[in-house]
Amino acid sequence: MIVGICGSPRKQATHYVLERTLETLEDEGFETEFFTVRGKNISPCRHCDYCLRNRECVLKDDMYPLYDLLRGAQGIIIATPVYNGGVSAQVKAIMDRCRALGAEDYDSLRGKLGMGIAVGGDRCGGQEPALMQIHTFYILNGVIPVSGGSFGANLGACLWSRDTIEGVKEDSYGFKTLDKTLKMFKRFLNSQTP
Numbered sequence: 603m604i605v606g607i608c609g610s611p612r613k614q615a616t617h618y619v620l621e622r623t624l625e626t627l628e629d630e631g632f633e634t635e636f637f638t639v640r641g642k643n644i645s646p647c648r649h650c651d652y653c654l655r656n657r658e659c660v661l662k663d664d665m666y667p668l669y670d671l672l673r674g675a676q677g678i679i680i681a682t683p684v685y686n687g688g689v690s691a692q693v694k695a696i697m698d699r700c701r702a703l704g705a706e707d708y709d710s711l712r713g714k715l716g717m718g719i720a721v722g723g724d725r726c727g728g729q730e731p732a733l734m735q736i737h738t739f740y741i742l743n744g745v746i747p748v749s750g751g752s753f754g755a756n757l758g759a760c761l762w763s764r765d766t767i768e769g770v771k772e773d774s775y776g777f778k779t780l781d782k783t784l785k786m787f788k789r790f791l792n793s794q795t796p
């Protein structure tokens with residue numbers, strides 16, 4: 603199963619791009635799960651270290667269903683809107699809250715495949731720094747980060763929304779970076795399947 607995490611509080615460009623990505627994977631026979639932060643209550647990590655002592659997070663909120671999805675996933679796709687040249691606060695909260703997964707089992711995410719999608723209102727609005735934040739999270743947690751290859755989608759999918767869903771639909775170059783990254787992601791997924 604591939605879990606797609608939409609890090610936008612709106613049902614707009616990031617939601618659209620991730621939904622389209624998961625539909626492509628479904629069409630090719632992969633099972634997917636869509637998780638959005640929209641309307642959810644996911645608090646930031648408090649660094650109380652409860653998880654280190656009890657192997658679970660003290661904050662019993664909407665992160666719990668996502669923990670289940672992450673445990674069961676072969677692949678993870680984090681799709682974030684670009685906020686101040688990086689990931690959204692909602693995506694950062696999810697990353698930090700994964701400390702509890704590591705406390706439960708140090709290898710809980712190890713060996714899974716990870717892909718990133720960044721959607722910015724500007725063409726060069728910080729999509730690549732946002733993708734680097736996602737890849738850093740993957741590396742720290744033993745997730746294998748997938749690049750789109752060195753010709754056009756080096757760090758993953760970079761989309762330009764002009765702040766609207768209609769805008770992102772017009773970003774044909776951005777969708778090329780998505781296609782390339784997805785191609786590499788599927789190649790890795792298929793190479794892992796016995």
Ligand SMILES: Cc1cc2nc3c(=O)[nH]c(=O)nc-3n(C[C@H](O)[C@H](O)[C@H](O)COP(=O)(O)O)c2cc1C
Pocket residue numbers: 610611612613614615616617683684685686687688721722723724725726727728763764765766767
């Ligand atoms: C708090 C905030 C900060 C933002 N910072 C950036 C930015 O640094 N670079 C950029 O390209 N767009 C920035 N934007 C615009 C969003 O990335 C853009 O509207 C994107 O499409 C939002 O995703 P959504 O449509 O899925 O909600 C920002 C938007 C907000 C609300």
